[in-house]
Amino acid sequence: MKGLCGRFVKAPLLFLLIIMVFSLSLTRLPFCVSAGDEASSAIGEADDALRRAFEAVLEAERAGANVSDLIVKLDEAGGLLAEAENAYRVGNFSEAVSRAEGCSILANGVVGEALSLQNMALADAQTAFWQNLTFSCFGGAAFLVVLFFVWGWFKRVYAQRMLSMKPEVASDVED
Amino acid sequence: MLKIEDYKVVFASVGLIGVLLFASSTLGLVLRLPGGERFSELWVLGPGHMAEDYPFNVKADVSYLVYVGVGNHMGSSAYYVVYVKFRNQSEALPNATAGTPSPLNATAEYRIFLQGGESWEAPLTFSFLGNQSLIQSLIVNNVEFAVNKTALWDGENNGYYYQLFMELWIYNVEFQAFEFHNRFVGLWLNMTGV
Numbered sequence: 001m002k003g004l005c006g007r008f009v010k011a012p013l014l015f016l017l018i019i020m021v022f023s024l025s026l027t028r029l030p031f032c033v034s035a036g037d038e039a040s041s042a043i044g045e046a047d048d049a050l051r052r053a054f055e056a057v058l059e060a061e062r063a064g065a066n067v068s069d070l071i072v073k074l075d076e077a078g079g080l081l082a083e084a085e086n087a088y089r090v091g092n093f094s095e096a097v098s099r100a101e102g103c104s105i106l107a108n109g110v111v112g113e114a115l116s117l118q119n120m121a122l123a124d125a126q127t128a129f130w131q132n133l134t135f136s137c138f139g140g141a142a143f144l145v146v147l148f149f150v151w152g153w154f155k156r157v158y159a160q161r162m163l164s165m166k167p168e169v170a171s172d173v174e175d
Numbered sequence: 176m177l178k179i180e181d182y183k184v185v186f187a188s189v190g191l192i193g194v195l196l197f198a199s200s201t202l203g204l205v206l207r208l209p210g211g212e213r214f215s216e217l218w219v220l221g222p223g224h225m226a227e228d229y230p231f232n233v234k235a236d237v238s239y240l241v242y243v244g245v246g247n248h249m250g251s252s253a254y255y256v257v258y259v260k261f262r263n264q265s266e267a268l269p270n271a272t273a274g275t276p277s278p279l280n281a282t283a284e285y286r287i288f289l290q291g292g293e294s295w296e297a298p299l300t301f302s303f304l305g306n307q308s309l310i311q312s313l314i315v316n317n318v319e320f321a322v323n324k325t326a327l328w329d330g331e332n333n334g335y336y337y338q339l340f341m342e343l344w345i346y347n348v349e350f351q352a353f354e355f356h357n358r359f360v361g362l363w364l365n366m367t368g369v
Contacts, residue, residue, distance in 0.1 A: 057252060071290050078254070085284055090320055139197040140197040154186070158182065
């Protein structure tokens with residue numbers, strides 16, 4: 001009787017143990033796959049962040065900002081992304097994730113700086129434009145006014161010179 | 176002596192030139208003149224930073240050094256990727272006429288950001304694991320990549336030849352994608368002496 005009870009208790013335990021071992025063996029493969037997926041996803045995010053950062057820097061450059069420092073940071077972030085891609089190719093997923101995350105952090109920082117530089121450059125460009133326009137308008141107008149007075153003075157001088165000239169009578173060659 | 180009408184023309188011309196000179200500072204901000212030809216450079220140099228002493232007769236387990244460089248003459252900042260690829264003689268190179276890259280997967284890569292007029296250069300060290308007809312691994316900048324490339328005996332040139340080549344890609348902001356920039360450089364490697 002005791003042996004029969006023991007058997008009834010052991011059978012579910014054995015069954016439970018088999019289920020646990022089986023489920024663990026099943027979870028091992030997804031774990032490997034998910035490490036690769038995580039790395040791939042981190043690299044994808046870093047790639048997107050770097051592209052956005054570059055586009056922001058390019059916009060700032062077009063607005064007239066000095067983007068030398070940002071290009072250095074982008075280059076650093078690009079180096080990290082390249083290392084992440086290389087690590088992913090050789091199956092070193094943990095390093096790939098680490099490098100990709102480093103790249104994302106740097107790239108996201110660059111976006112903010114690029115936007116602020118772009119705004120400053122646009123404000124500076126607007127100020128410079130209005131200053132130049134004012135200079136062109138007032139300078140050009142002043143120049144024309146001065147030229148007009150000079151023209152008036154010149155006309156008077158020219159007329160006086162013409163009036164002070166003695167008429168010359170040409171002799172008749174035939175006579 | 177000139178007539179008064181002639182002087183009037185001289186004064187009008189001086190006035191026009193003067194107004195244009197005063198307006199030039201503003202016009203310079205508004206008008207964009209077309210720049211020169213836009214292009215990028217890709218080069219590979221030997222270990223002495225010169226176009227000489229390139230590795231050619233190579234052996235397994237020996238490290239070789241070259242320098243890869245990129246120059247930006249696009250008139251603005253650019254985002255480049257240099258893909259390092261490895262092929263045997265039967266595999267395709269990029270097609271310069273069609274402007275298409277090699278279909279081979281990249282072994283390694285560099286990502287570079289350059290302002291207009293700037294250039295970049297970096298060392299590329301490489302070595303091989305394998306024998307003359309089968310290269311199992313290519314080690315680029317101390318990272319080992321499995322390549323498993325086989326080569327057949329080249330009777331014409333008497334050797335087992337492989338090629339390490341670099342492709343230049345550029346990020347196109349308009350299409351938000353990388354495109355092959357139709358620039359590639361390569362090194363022929365004779366593995367016969369392994």
